[in-house]
Amino acid sequence: MLNVIIVDDELPARENLRCLLESDPEICIVAECNNAMEAIREIHRHQPDVVFLDIQMPKINGIEMLSMLDHETMPRIVFLTAYGEFAVKAFEEQAFDYLLKPVEPERLNKTLYRLHNHCFSGNINQLKSINQKLNYIPCIGHNRIYLLNLDDVFYIASKITGILVFNETNQEYLTELTLRTLESKTCLVRCHRQYLINLKKLKEIRFNQTGGVEVILINDISVPVSRRYLKPLKELLGL
Template sequence: MLNVIIVDDELPARENLRCLLENDPEINIVAECNNAMEAIREIHRLQPDVVFLDIQMPKINGIEMLSMLDPDNMPQIVFLTAYGEFAVKAFEAQAVDYLLKPVEMERLNKTLYRLHHRAPSGNINQLEGVSSDLKYIPCVGHNRIYLLNIDDVFYVSSKVSGIYVFNQANNEYFTELTLKTLEDKTPLIRCHRQYLVNLKKLKEIQFNDAGGVDIILVNDVSVPVSRRYLKLLKELLGL
């Protein structure tokens, strides 16, 4: 049994693919998503085996979304596109397959055969065609997605309620991306188990009498540094 998520901003396209997939008793559709941020959240939550992913979506397209997923928990990807020229990008991203929309049953059967007979580690961990660097961090607002430029990020904090990104005004923005993904795919540096920091915004490092260390950013916000990461931080700063 393969757990599947369908990601497409067009409802008719999702409905068509769902109806076709339901013909396969070994396919279990666990979620349908109409945008990248919703999809990232559901992929983290449900950890599907396969994601049928539309390439052309507003704000964040399928290729960009793929670069925002944790490479250590990457599902198998089947790209959906209305344009054949995107096939090259799909295979550069080491997708299992790509399907032209509207999807037809005969062509889908070939994809399903590949999925059912593919080794579990087929395209996990290696996505050579997908850029490893994020230029912005997508954050969820009320009925909108904010795209925060990496250069405008001061630090990132992991809280019980999720991952939050902070700017110069110390405003917080919620993101579906994991702390590990942000550490791996941005210039942000880990300074604490729960914090990443932009060293370009560093003003000073403070050592207190109790042996604790804090980074003071140029907006005077204090970010804690744990002993585990202090040595690395000093090396990066040439101290």
């Protein structure tokens, strides 16, 4: 059984693909999403085997979305596109396959045949070579997606409510990206198991009398530093 997520901002396209996939008894559609942020959340939740991913979506397109996923748990990606020229870009990103919209049953069956044969032949991560850096962090707003420029980010914290991104005024934004993805895809530096900081916003490192360490940012916000990350942080700063 293959667990599948469909990601497309057009409802008719999602419905068409769902109807075609449901004819295969070895396919289980675990989620449908109409934008990249929903898709990232559902991928984290369900850990699907395959994602059918539309390339052209508002705000964050399908190819940009891939750079925001954790590559160690990356599902196989089948790109969906209405334009043949995007197929070249899809394979540059090492997608498992691509389908032109509207999806034709015969072409989809070929893709499904390959997926059934390959998905359980080994844990092959076909997307490990995607090393695109993020220029912004997508965050969830009410009926919108905020795209925060990295230069405006002061620190990021992992809390019970999720991964929170903080700006100069200490306003918080919720993102679906993991700390591990943000650490590997941005210039932000880990100073604690639950925190990343922007070194450009660093003002001082403070040692308190009880042996604890914290960094003070230029907006006077303090962020804890754990012993594990203190030495690497000092090395980055040339200390």
